[in-house]
Amino acid sequence: MILSAFVAIAPEHKLRVIAPDVGGGFGSKIFVYAEETTTIWAAKRVGRPIKWTADRSEAFLTDAHGRDHATHAEMAFDADGHILGFRVSTKANMGAYLSTFASAVPTYLYATLLNGQYKMPCIYAEVMAGFTNTTPVDAYRGAGRPEATYVVERMMERAARDMNMDPTELRMKNFISPDAYPYETPVIMTYDSGDYPLTMNTAKKMIDYDGFQARKAESASRGKLRGIGSAAYIEACGIAPSAAVGSLGAGVGLWESAEVRFNPTGSVTVFTGSHSHGQGHETTFAQLIADKLGVPFDQVEVVHGDTTKVPFGMGTYGSRSLAVGGSAIVKAADKIVEKAKKIAAHLMEASADDIEHSHGVFSIAGTDKQMTIGEIAFAAYVPHNYPEDLEPGLAENAFYDPLNFTFPAGTHIAEVEIDPDTGIVDIVDWAAADDFGNIINPMIVEGQVHGGVAQGIGQALLEGVVYDDTSGQLLTGSYMDYCMPRADDLPSFKVEATNTPCPSNPLGVKGCGEAGAIAAPAALMNAITDALGKEIDMPATPEKVWQAAQSA
Amino acid sequence: MYSFEYERPKGISEAVGAVGEDDKFLAGGQSFLPTLKLRLAQVDKLVDLGSIAELKGITVSGNEVSIGAMTTHATVASSADVKSSIPALAHLAAHIGDAQVRNRGTIGGSIANNDPAADYPSALVALGATVHTNNRTIAAEDFFVDLFETALEEGELITKVTFPIAEKAGYAKFPNPASRFALVGVFVAKTASGVRVAVTGAGPSVFRQGDMEAALDSNFSPDAVKGIKTDASGLNSDIHASAEYRAHLISVMASRAVAAAS
Numbered sequence: 141m142i143l144s145a146f147v148a149i150a151p152e153h154k155l156r157v158i159a160p161d162v163g164g165g166f167g168s169k170i171f172v173y174a175e176e177t178t179t180i181w182a183a184k185r186v187g188r189p190i191k192w193t194a195d196r197s198e199a200f201l202t203d204a205h206g207r208d209h210a211t212h213a214e215m216a217f218d219a220d221g222h223i224l225g226f227r228v229s230t231k232a233n234m235g236a237y238l239s240t241f242a243s244a245v246p247t248y249l250y251a252t253l254l255n256g257q258y259k260m261p262c263i264y265a266e267v268m269a270g271f272t273n274t275t276p277v278d279a280y281r282g283a284g285r286p287e288a289t290y291v292v293e294r295m296m297e298r299a300a301r302d303m304n305m306d307p308t309e310l311r312m313k314n315f316i317s318p319d320a321y322p323y324e325t326p327v328i329m330t331y332d333s334g335d336y337p338l339t340m341n342t343a344k345k346m347i348d349y350d351g352f353q354a355r356k357a358e359s360a361s362r363g364k365l366r367g368i369g370s371a372a373y374i375e376a377c378g379i380a381p382s383a384a385v386g387s388l389g390a391g392v393g394l395w396e397s398a399e400v401r402f403n404p405t406g407s408v409t410v411f412t413g414s415h416s417h418g419q420g421h422e423t424t425f426a427q428l429i430a431d432k433l434g435v436p437f438d439q440v441e442v443v444h445g446d447t448t449k450v451p452f453g454m455g456t457y458g459s460r461s462l463a464v465g466g467s468a469i470v471k472a473a474d475k476i477v478e479k480a481k482k483i484a485a486h487l488m489e490a491s492a493d494d495i496e497h498s499h500g501v502f503s504i505a506g507t508d509k510q511m512t513i514g515e516i517a518f519a520a521y522v523p524h525n526y527p528e529d530l531e532p533g534l535a536e537n538a539f540y541d542p543l544n545f546t547f548p549a550g551t552h553i554a555e556v557e558i559d560p561d562t563g564i565v566d567i568v569d570w571a572a573a574d575d576f577g578n579i580i581n582p583m584i585v586e587g588q589v590h591g592g593v594a595q596g597i598g599q600a601l602l603e604g605v606v607y608d609d610t611s612g613q614l615l616t617g618s619y620m621d622y623c624m625p626r627a628d629d630l631p632s633f634k635v636e637a638t639n640t641p642c643p644s645n646p647l648g649v650k651g652c653g654e655a656g657a658i659a660a661p662a663a664l665m666n667a668i669t670d671a672l673g674k675e676i677d678m679p680a681t682p683e684k685v686w687q688a689a690q691s692a
Numbered sequence: 693m694y695s696f697e698y699e700r701p702k703g704i705s706e707a708v709g710a711v712g713e714d715d716k717f718l719a720g721g722q723s724f725l726p727t728l729k730l731r732l733a734q735v736d737k738l739v740d741l742g743s744i745a746e747l748k749g750i751t752v753s754g755n756e757v758s759i760g761a762m763t764t765h766a767t768v769a770s771s772a773d774v775k776s777s778i779p780a781l782a783h784l785a786a787h788i789g790d791a792q793v794r795n796r797g798t799i800g801g802s803i804a805n806n807d808p809a810a811d812y813p814s815a816l817v818a819l820g821a822t823v824h825t826n827n828r829t830i831a832a833e834d835f836f837v838d839l840f841e842t843a844l845e846e847g848e849l850i851t852k853v854t855f856p857i858a859e860k861a862g863y864a865k866f867p868n869p870a871s872r873f874a875l876v877g878v879f880v881a882k883t884a885s886g887v888r889v890a891v892t893g894a895g896p897s898v899f900r901q902g903d904m905e906a907a908l909d910s911n912f913s914p915d916a917v918k919g920i921k922t923d924a925s926g927l928n929s930d931i932h933a934s935a936e937y938r939a940h941l942i943s944v945m946a947s948r949a950v951a952a953a954s
């Protein structure tokens with residue numbers, strides 16, 4: 141923990157952190173908060189346990205807020221609509237104090253993604269971070285990447301309108317082609333794999349893009365304004381190769397670690413540094429082991445969230461848990477297989493080189509002699525007949541440092557109907573076509589997309605921190621005034637996957653936790669722009685939309 | 693929350709007798725308990741009305757619906773009697789807050805509180821209801837005085853509200869997106885003595901919209917009120933809606949209330 145390693149309140153090995161179910165995170169729980177440090181300091185000072193709980197009002201005031209940019213952007217095209225260059229100047233609010241990742245978010249996680257899914261010969265980005273008197277601003281679901289996607293995709297929409305082109309056609313014309321990977325952008329990143337035309341075409345089909353004009357006419361007959369808007373987003377996840385972040389000034393490495401421990405009876409306990417707070421690691425990580433080692437799913441237990449039990453971890457954020465934490469588990473499982481082969485060879489009187497492994501079954505090549513991983517685990521803990529030079533037991537740990545970022549990408553298309561009398565935006569349809577690389581658990585992935593889109597819709601339509609102009613008081617200090625998206629604010633989502641496996645990690649996975657929150661604000665605001673025929677800023681509150689509809 | 697005494701009497705007179713100068717009645721607690729928790733209010737004693745059977749229930753007799761002060765929003769919303777006699781009132785109750793709030797919150801607590809964004813005040817004023825207390829009756833229009841202010845004397849207990857059954861009534865609410873209270877709510881009632889239009893959420897307290905009443909008296913149709921503007925001066929303005937937007941929404945909601953009236 142940054143706390144003990146660098147602030148020296150207590151030596152690292154004397155500090156135990158237990159984080160059971162903490163009710164979601166979305167970024168806000170990554171950071172070191174002053175209250176946590178103070179509590180530990182005070183407990184040491186008085187020599188007694190101290191309990192501290194923040195109530196909701198305090199959380200509104202002191203939990204880091206997300207995204208506060210003012211951006212000026214210019215994009216140049218040739219006469220055929222090919223992008224020639226992109227120039228972005230952003231002022232980013234840091235709040236009154238610098239939080240853990242604050243300055244990294246609008247720089248390394250933002251400017252590096254301004255290339256979007258396109259061939260952009262040159263990009264110029266200038267970011268000025270400033271202190272203000274607001275609550276600190278730091279990473280929140282998507283961190284930096286929603287901001288980048290928002291700028292790129294609203295520019296594309298605007299450009300298409302100005303050039304009288306269909307916005308999806310303009311995008312299609314500029315997409316990086318599926319055979320161009322690895323693709324190096326002008327802003328550091330090397331994209332791993334993708335098929336952007338396919339994701340866009342899939343999304344268009346899902347929402348019946350071609351039938352939109354008829355639906356618009358039908359809405360108009362009822363006095364409603366209908367609009368459709370898309371966002372082709374990209375993000376950099378699987379954070380991150382330690383050498384890369386080190387060269388950018390990070391004070392830590394961004395690997396993950398895991399231990400896979402067979403118990404004598406053949407069940408498995410997986411210890412992971414990737415904490416699970418709603419992302420379903422317990423399920424996905426158990427599936428990795430069940431799939432690879434042939435252990436029944438319910439015989440796998442995933443342990444996380446207690447520093448005396450688990451190995452080190454760098455955190456669950458940046459959609460990195462499966463790509464980085466999952467890869468560490470796979471590496472540990474690989475070591476298990478190697479050792480199990482030696483034990484199997486000894487027990488079946490063969491050479492380890494002749495042992496083949498598939499889903500927990502170890503067989504001598506070309507024969508019908510085989511053993512299961514359960515039998516081997518038992519032999520490892522009751523080593524009555526065992527290789528002389530081998531340690532007993534069957535438990536391995538591994539650290540994994542990623543080779544590259546991963547690049548989930550996709551297209552979301554939103555369709556809205558606006559009531560010009562009230563300014564209410566009704567989201568009537570939503571199509572999400574995402575490329576997350578390989579998928580381990582489709583239901584969890586779909587849930588992550590739903591949650592992400594819900595938060596992105598929240599940002600575009602409902603949420604917004606407001607301070608009093610003169611006193612600086614937080615006016616949105618409770619849920620009576622700060623509007624969280626609720627189920628009845630949302631449509632049913634259509635979700636599909638078009639996956640190109642990620643070449644840079646053993647699982648071929650890219651990450652899915654933030655995608656929805658990255659795609660949704662731009663897609664929704666583009667749909668609103670289409671309906672109104674003019675641009676407004678987020679959040680598109682009923683009054684703002686009504687004002688715009690009056691003069692539309 | 694500061695500490696306080698707690699009493700739960702069984703009858704109206706005990707309740708009235710139990711409540712002293714720095715004490716308060718407790719109904720559903722949906723408004724008052726949060727106020728106590730945030731230390732925005734302090735009491736010596738809470739007199740809980742929850743055990744007083746006579747304060748609960750709905751009866752219909754002749755041309756009148758009577759609702760006990762401790763009747764919850766959920767009870768009003770699902771009452772077959774209310775649904776058949778004044779459907780708009782059941783509709784209004786069904787759209788207060790969320791299910792938890794409706795299961796605890798009461799009509800007496802809501803009107804005693806007189807939150808400017810509460811729904812019930814518009815129904816009481818439009819329908820020409822009467823508020824009954826332990827010692828008198830008060831016409832709805834005299835009951836709601838100003839922002840969080842009513843005609844109740846200190847220690848006076850609301851026992852029930854009686855609503856004359858209207859020929860037709862409708863309610864349309866534009867909810868505050870965050871709290872779901874009424875940003876603007878308009879209750880329209882066609883009564884024996886003419887059409888009454890009451891607006892909540894838009895001003896410091898519920899008020900009648902006379903121009904709309906006159907227009908509807910001669911033509912009870914949605915289009916009759918659509919073009920009638922309300923003066924924005926004096927209306928509420930906050931981070932959710934400006935006074936001008938609220939003024940505009942009054943016309944839209946009034947027109948929708950007329951369309952919904954049955």
Ligand SMILES: Cc1cc2nc3c(=O)[nH]c(=O)nc-3n(C[C@H](O)[C@H](O)[C@H](O)COP(=O)(O)OP(=O)(O)OC[C@H]3O[C@@H](n4cnc5c(N)ncnc54)[C@H](O)[C@@H]3O)c2cc1C
Nearest residue numbers: 719720721722723724789797798800801804810811850873
């Ligand atoms: C999340 C949330 C959403 C809400 N949304 C809405 C909404 O959309 N629309 C809406 O109208 N309201 C809404 N409310 C308010 C809700 O309707 C409350 O129930 C109501 O305002 C207060 O009723 P109560 O029974 O809870 O009263 P309490 O909170 O118990 O009491 C409120 C006040 O009334 C006094 N009082 C109570 N009963 C009597 C009585 N019989 N005689 C004299 N004084 C009395 C109390 O002393 C206290 O001062 C919401 C509340 C919450 C928490």
